[in-house]
Amino acid sequence: MNIIPPAFLVFIIAFSFIEFYNDISRRDGKYILINRVLFIFFIVILILLSGFRSQGVGIDDGSYNEIFLSIPSFNYDYTSNFTSLEIGFINLIRTLKLFDFNIHVLFFLCAVLSLCSLSYSVRKMSPLFFLSLLLFYSHDYWYRDVNQIRAAVAYGFLLVSLYFYCNKNVFYFLFFIFLASLFHYSSLFFLLVFFERYINTRKQHFLLLFISVIVSFLSVNIFSLIFNNLQSGYLHEKIFKYAMNDGDSNVFALDIWRPKNIKLILVFILGYIFWDELIKSKYFKTLFSVFTFGLCVIVLLKSAGVIAARLGSMFTVVDIILIPIIISSVILSKRKFSLFIVFVLISIVFFIHNYFMLGKGYNYSMFIF
Structure with missing residues (x-):
């Protein structure tokens, strides 16, 4: 069993408590800057964990490997055998094939796109960066970024689009939904967000x-x-x-x-x-x-x-x-603390279920080691 992911969870929990304490204490801008830098560092670690995972850690890795091997570079004509596969994902693979990259580079680039988009949204909208990271890492990360990589990229773009929507920038809202649809067509349903105003x-x-x-x-x-x-x-x-x-x-x-x-x-x-x-x-x-x-x-x-x-x-x-x-x-501070503890405990339970009970902890490894 690889102990790196569980150990990383402990660090996220520790920084979540520190962040929560400082949120209540209303620390100055210097602390906020340090917090942002540490948050970015943690995002980089997540990119490495999902981007450099060994093939087979994700349930869908076999399917993605089949797709990767079947799609040629732009040097060759290509008639898609995967009629339901999004054009953005196909062209990303064709670009990588120009440089003879393997599937691990695909995993890494998808991790970069997904987690950089997510971190941008969290830093812009969440008042508690590390709690957001804890909630994400304990569940969604293991289902999407380590498995459903197209959905992971799409959802990252959708979160960014929502930030621009909240700030009344319709152009970028639509632009990031378009980018998301290049990796998952279902992202177009996110246009329903327009109805939230009613x-x-x-x-x-x-x-x-x-x-x-x-x-x-x-x-x-x-x-x-x-x-x-x-x-x-x-x-x-x-x-x-x-x-x-x-x-x-x-x-x-x-x-x-x-x-x-x-x-x-x-x-x-x-x-x-x-x-x-x-x-x-x-x-x-x-x-x-x-x-x-x-x-x-x-x-x-x-x-x-x-x-x-x-x-x-x-x-x-x-x-x-x-x-x-x-x-x-x-x-009320007591309510804040109670709710904080509840969701930290929920996150721990979800991580135990996803990482250990679903078998991630017994087959997780990194191909570079």
């Missing part, structure tokens, strides 16, 4: 989620309604592929009460309860609306597990920034 109150957020739950419990299969009315073609094929569970002929349902979703429900409840305190934060309302969209997608499309998880997580990925905003914006 959901402005606590009651409206609750009503939106409540209606989604009612529709779901009435056994209205939203996925079937959409899928059955699609004409055969690219989109039909793409959705069908994702809806299948590892090639099984049956579409599996998503368990709403899985640990990840319980955490998401907890975040929604906290946002609802402390709304009056949180609404003063510049980024809270928009992030909470986007987060609520994600919960609604998960509930409405739960009959198609993969689709619900993929589309839902595209929106709920903001939780790594939303949770620190909730903790930092709560007025």
Whole structure:
């Protein structure tokens, strides 16, 4: 078992406590600068861990290796055998093939794109950098950056797009969604963020989620309604592929009460309860609306597990920034500390589950060692 990832978790937790203490103490700008530098250093370590991992650590590594070997450089004509693969990802591989790079360079570049985008968003929007990093590292990192590398790059760009949206820069918002779509077409659904402007109150957020739950419990299969009315073609094929569970002929349902979703429900409840305190934060309302969209997608499309998880997580990925905003914006210090401890413990449990119980800890290694 490789002890580097668990040891890195301990360091993140330690710096999260230091950062939390200084957030309460309201330290000066010099501390904030040091904190930013340390945060970037930690991001570099994450890039190395995922970028230089041995092939086979990620569940999808075999598929990516097959794709990498099948796509030639720009020196040769190429007719795609992977009709559902995004053009940006294909052209990245073709560029690497010009220089005879291997798949490890692909892993490394995807890690750079993903984690640099994520770090930019966190530094711009999160009041607690290391808590955001802890929340990300304990779960999303092991599912995406070490596995679903196209989604990792796309989600990083989407977080950046959201920062520009919050700052009313529509051009860059659309530009980064476009970049994300070059690595994952589903990123285009992020354009739904435009509708968040019509959901402005606590009651409206609750009503939106409540209606989604009612529709779901009435056994209205939203996925079937959409899928059955699609004409055969690219989109039909793409959705069908994702809806299948590892090639099984049956579409599996998503368990709403899985640990990840319980955490998401907890975040929604906290946002609802402390709304009056949180609404003063510049980024809270928009992030909470986007987060609520994600919960609604998960509930409405739960009959198609993969689709619900993929589309839902595209929106709920903001939780790594939303949770620190909730903790930092709560007025009473005792509540701040209690919430902080709760999410640190949740992160530890998630890391143990993802790294040890799912087997990451027993097959993780770096190809350079």
